[in-house]
Amino acid sequence: MAAIFQGVGAAAALSSSPSNSFDTKKLLCSPRRSFSARKGASFVVVRSDGSVNFDLNHKGRRAQQLITNAVATKADSSAAASSSKPGHELLLFEALREGLEEEMERDATVCVMGEDVGHYGGSYKVTRGLAEKFGDLRVLDTPIAENSFTGMGIGAAMTGLRPVVEGMNMGFLLLAFNQISNNCGMLHYTSGGQFKIPIVIRGPGGVGRQLGAEHSQRLESYFQSIPGIQMVACSTPYNAKGLMKAAIRSENPVILFEHVLLYNLKERIPDEDYICNLEEAEMVRPGEHVTILTYSRMRYHVMQAAKTLVNKGYDPEVIDIRSLKPFDLYTIGNSVKKTHRVLIVEECMRTGGIGASLTAAITENFHDYLDAPIICLSSQDVPTPYAGPLEEWTVVQPAQIVTAVEQLCQ
Amino acid sequence: MSAAFSTAKFATQPFPLNTTSPRSHDKPLFDPLKIPTSSSPFLGSTRKLRLSSSSKLNLHRRSGAVVAVSDVVKEKKSKSTPNLLITKEEGLVLYEDMILGRAFEDMCAQMYYRGKMFGFVHLYNGQEAVSTGFIKLLKKEDSVVSTYRDHVHALSKGVPAREVMSELFGKTTGCCRGQGGSMHMFSSEHNLLGGFAFIGEGIPVATGAAFSSKYRREVLKQADCDHVTLAFFGDGTCNNGQFFECLNMAALWKLPIIFVVENNLWAIGMSHLRATSDPQIYKKGPAFGMPGIHVDGMDVLKVREVAKEAIGRARRGEGPTLVECETYRFRGHSLADPDELRDPAEKAHYAARDPITALKNYMIENRLASEADLKAIDKKIDEVVEDAVEFADESPLPQRSQLLENVFADPKGFGIGPDGRYRCEDPKFTEGTAHV
Ligand SMILES: Cc1ncc(C[n+]2csc(CCOP(=O)(O)OP(=O)(O)O)c2C)c(N)n1
Ligand SMILES: [Mg+2]
Numbered sequence: 001m002a003a004i005f006q007g008v009g010a011a012a013a014l015s016s017s018p019s020n021s022f023d024t025k026k027l028l029c030s031p032r033r034s035f036s037a038r039k040g041a042s043f044v045v046v047r048s049d050g051s052v053n054f055d056l057n058h059k060g061r062r063a064q065q066l067i068t069n070a071v072a073t074k075a076d077s078s079a080a081a082s083s084s085k086p087g088h089e090l091l092l093f094e095a096l097r098e099g100l101e102e103e104m105e106r107d108a109t110v111c112v113m114g115e116d117v118g119h120y121g122g123s124y125k126v127t128r129g130l131a132e133k134f135g136d137l138r139v140l141d142t143p144i145a146e147n148s149f150t151g152m153g154i155g156a157a158m159t160g161l162r163p164v165v166e167g168m169n170m171g172f173l174l175l176a177f178n179q180i181s182n183n184c185g186m187l188h189y190t191s192g193g194q195f196k197i198p199i200v201i202r203g204p205g206g207v208g209r210q211l212g213a214e215h216s217q218r219l220e221s222y223f224q225s226i227p228g229i230q231m232v233a234c235s236t237p238y239n240a241k242g243l244m245k246a247a248i249r250s251e252n253p254v255i256l257f258e259h260v261l262l263y264n265l266k267e268r269i270p271d272e273d274y275i276c277n278l279e280e281a282e283m284v285r286p287g288e289h290v291t292i293l294t295y296s297r298m299r300y301h302v303m304q305a306a307k308t309l310v311n312k313g314y315d316p317e318v319i320d321i322r323s324l325k326p327f328d329l330y331t332i333g334n335s336v337k338k339t340h341r342v343l344i345v346e347e348c349m350r351t352g353g354i355g356a357s358l359t360a361a362i363t364e365n366f367h368d369y370l371d372a373p374i375i376c377l378s379s380q381d382v383p384t385p386y387a388g389p390l391e392e393w394t395v396v397q398p399a400q401i402v403t404a405v406e407q408l409c410q
Numbered sequence: 411m412s413a414a415f416s417t418a419k420f421a422t423q424p425f426p427l428n429t430t431s432p433r434s435h436d437k438p439l440f441d442p443l444k445i446p447t448s449s450s451p452f453l454g455s456t457r458k459l460r461l462s463s464s465s466k467l468n469l470h471r472r473s474g475a476v477v478a479v480s481d482v483v484k485e486k487k488s489k490s491t492p493n494l495l496i497t498k499e500e501g502l503v504l505y506e507d508m509i510l511g512r513a514f515e516d517m518c519a520q521m522y523y524r525g526k527m528f529g530f531v532h533l534y535n536g537q538e539a540v541s542t543g544f545i546k547l548l549k550k551e552d553s554v555v556s557t558y559r560d561h562v563h564a565l566s567k568g569v570p571a572r573e574v575m576s577e578l579f580g581k582t583t584g585c586c587r588g589q590g591g592s593m594h595m596f597s598s599e600h601n602l603l604g605g606f607a608f609i610g611e612g613i614p615v616a617t618g619a620a621f622s623s624k625y626r627r628e629v630l631k632q633a634d635c636d637h638v639t640l641a642f643f644g645d646g647t648c649n650n651g652q653f654f655e656c657l658n659m660a661a662l663w664k665l666p667i668i669f670v671v672e673n674n675l676w677a678i679g680m681s682h683l684r685a686t687s688d689p690q691i692y693k694k695g696p697a698f699g700m701p702g703i704h705v706d707g708m709d710v711l712k713v714r715e716v717a718k719e720a721i722g723r724a725r726r727g728e729g730p731t732l733v734e735c736e737t738y739r740f741r742g743h744s745l746a747d748p749d750e751l752r753d754p755a756e757k758a759h760y761a762a763r764d765p766i767t768a769l770k771n772y773m774i775e776n777r778l779a780s781e782a783d784l785k786a787i788d789k790k791i792d793e794v795v796e797d798a799v800e801f802a803d804e805s806p807l808p809q810r811s812q813l814l815e816n817v818f819a820d821p822k823g824f825g826i827g828p829d830g831r832y833r834c835e836d837p838k839f840t841e842g843t844a845h846v
Contacts, residue, residue, distance in 0.1 A: 108629060111625065111629075135629070137625060137628055137629050138625075138629055142659065143655065143658055145651075145655035145658070145659065147611075147614065147652060147655070148613075148614040148651075148652050148655035148656050149614070149655075149659070150614070151611060151615050151617070151618065151652065152614045152615070152617045152618035152621055152656075152659065153618060154614070154615055154618055155555075155603065155614060155615035155616060155617060155618020155619045155620075155622070156618040156619070156621050156625070158603055158615065158618070159603070159618070159623075160622055160626070161622050161625060163618075178608060179611060179614065182607075182608055183606075183611065183615065187596075187604065188816055188818070188819050189589055189817055190586060190589055190591075190594040190596070190604075190605070191586050191589075191590060191594070191596035191598070191604070191816075192585070192586035192587035192588075192589045192590060192816060193815065193819070194597065194598040195596060196819040197819070198819070227817055228817050228818060228823070229823075230818075230823050250820060250823075251818075251819035251820040252819055252820050252822075278822075279822060279823075279825050279826050279832070280826065323825065325825075326823065326824055326826070326833075327825060328825065328826050329825065329827055329828045330826045330827065330828060330829070330830040333828040365828050
């Protein structure tokens with residue numbers, strides 16, 4: 001079992017998960033993955049390392065700014081010390097749930113709709129227990145009718161509710177593309193600003209563990225050109241909760257991407273109420289030599305690579321861009337101006353992906369600061385294969401990241 | 411042989427044309443083995459309406475029987491008062507609304523050909539009895555969801571003709587500031603939720619609005635929230651999945667919604683009969699556990715009777731209703747459509763059943779109004795429409811500063827610029843000159 005999450009370095013998180021049984025069923029796959037033994041134990045508790053300098057660049061420009069890695073101070077690197085500290089420890093899916101629950105308590109117009117979100121508790125248990133607590137109408141189990149229940153969420157949002165629509169798997173929302181594009185994205189505009197769509201569309205996506213092509217999609221590339229929507233991707237329990245809450249409170253339609261392989265990451269998060277800024281990137285590791293921009297699960301491949309790079313004498317700066325639309329050009333720009341080199345690491349598709357857009361944005365805005373061409377490591381333009389090794393070659397691996405940085409810093 | 415029924419018959423006789431009584435009492439269009447047409451003539455007249463008292467409905471709900479509803483209308487007519495379905499005042503309101511719809515659309519055609527409006531403009535001529543018959547029964551808080559053929563629904567719901575015309579002219583005084591256009595009419599004040607240009611997409615949105623009503627009553631404990639939602643759409647749209655999905659959800663949760671099908675027999679150039687395996691759309695209601703009603707959509711009084719029943723049911727929390735209104739559009743699909751496909755005889759037949767003439771005759775015959783009363787309304791509406799055109803014409807075109815204003819409800823959605831400030835704070839955003 002510990003092998004299941006080794007790829008993201010969260011192996012131990014699973015065994016301590018109270019939801020062990022269902023998750024195993026959902027995500028179980030062969031424990032024979034080659035690099036399990038190698039990496040399994042290295043990130044028992046996954047944290048967003050070293051970001052204490054985050055505020056330096058931001059000059060208090062945003063009032064609600066939060067220290068995005070509140071628990072991940074440098075002194076905190078020993079995982080054992082956790083129990084005596086303030087805050088509480090939970091898994092990423094529980095953090096999402098906690099954020100959702102708090103917002104539902106705070107505001108009675110917040111409701112959830114989707115397939116199996118109610119009695120079943122959500123396919124990844126993000127809504128577990130909420131139906132019992134808030135009732136079947138606030139946590140609405142819908143028939144399997146993605147475009148219609150998404151459209152229904154939009155109609156509800158237009159008439160005063162704040163629905164959180166769950167795609168059982170993000171890929172299924174391809175069936176709701178029309179509603180997301182035409183209505184979520186455009187309706188505020190076409191109505192001349194008369195109707196708001198304060199909806200959150202969220203769900204699991206990304207390349208999991210041998211889930212096959214259709215269940216391994218990254219819809220952010222498809223959604224990114226829709227005007228009028230915002231897109232964020234969570235990657236830690238801390239930002240998962242903070243982004244969930246911020247997305248619910250936003251007046252704009254927000255798509256929140258979760259990753260199937262990150263649900264069981266564990267982190268200690270504050271007890272106090274907090275939200276994350278939807279438009280802000282997160283400094284994961286300040287550094288001097290190269291800017292590595294990443295998001296979602298690839299953050300962990302980058303951090304694995306970063307260890308190797310540090311051992312080799314490099315000092316990479318790692319930024320989780322978090323906001324996939326719009327990009328936080330300030331955080332990104334400051335980093336580019338410092339390192340003059342950019343590597344993008346994403347799980348999105350090479351053609352027309354987030355990385356492609358990011359490359360364009362950086363070239364457009366910071367070309368003069370670049371000392372080398374941007375390198376963008378993306379997934380191959382291949383339907384994600386089922387077979388383990390083929391799947392592994394489809395997405396970016398830490399070794400490729402190391403090589404790319406070495407090439408950039410030549 | 412069931413295989414024999416379709417193509418040949420439809421091809422040679424695309425529509426059961428019969429000058430006295432189209433769509434019914436005709437040679438059966440279908441294989442009689444498949445559909446017992448003898449007792450159920452295709453798209454029969456209002457005698458074939460299906461309507462039922464709610465208690466009846468509950469009994470039949472799970473029985474699978476097609477819920478019979480129509481006789482309520484018939485009985486009411488024959489028993490209570492043999493004549494008057496409406497008061498004079500009601501009649502005048504209906505007449506005025508229908509005249510407004512007709513005159514407004516005729517003016518749109520003129521303005522389109524004069525180059526005052528552009529794009530796809532779908533006019534509603536001929537179908538007025540549906541909009542008027544339903545929407546004039548609503549309260550302001552009730553919602554309407556329409557399609558691209560939405561001008562008249564907007565007018566019936568109370569959106570001023572000036573604002574609709576101005577929207578069509580692309581002017582800043584339009585009901586959507588010129589940002590929506592013909593196919594995207596909205597009014598938050600009048601709870602007109604759109605204006606949807608893609609087939610079927612309005613149906614889920616309407617279902618969501620109905621869900622909100624239920625949610626308000628049951629979760630937010632707003633006991634007085636009895637708001638209903640009307641979703642209007644065409645026959646062609648009834649072959650779209652969103653129709654079926656939403657019938658299911660609305661019945662499942664007993665949402666206060668009425669699905670109003672404006673069956674005008676055509677989806678652009680696709681005859682309803684060539685597109686739909688069982689063309690009696692109303693029959694799909696009972697299949698989902700809600701009443702399905704067929705009504706003569708050229709008769710505003712009949713539409714109104716059915717609408718009353720359906721809206722009442724929804725308000726009382728008894729759930730959704732599917733209403734199929736048999737109607738006809740008097741113009742091409744849009745002003746860009748040469749309308750060469752439809753049989754002139756078919757057009758003539760329906761032209762003879764003009765819903766406005768029918769109401770006029772009814773009112774005069776029953777002494778609800780004099781010719782002079784109605785003429786006065788005609789004149790008043792002419793002035794309203796003239797005024798709308800003048801208003802639209804004189805209104806300013808949008809300024810550049812408007813360009814970026816309503817992309818996001820919270821303009822922070824444009825993100826943070828290289829300088830660390832939100833991009834929407836940049837004066838270029840206010841000026842509309844920023845690149846986004
Ligand atoms: C998703 C989608 N497909 C195709 C069209 C093009 N289209 C516009 S109207 C129309 C016919 C619709 O017919 P019907 O539902 O009967 O409504 P009517 O126009 O007769 O009022 C079609 C195919 C569209 N608007 N949206
Ligand atoms: Mg039609």
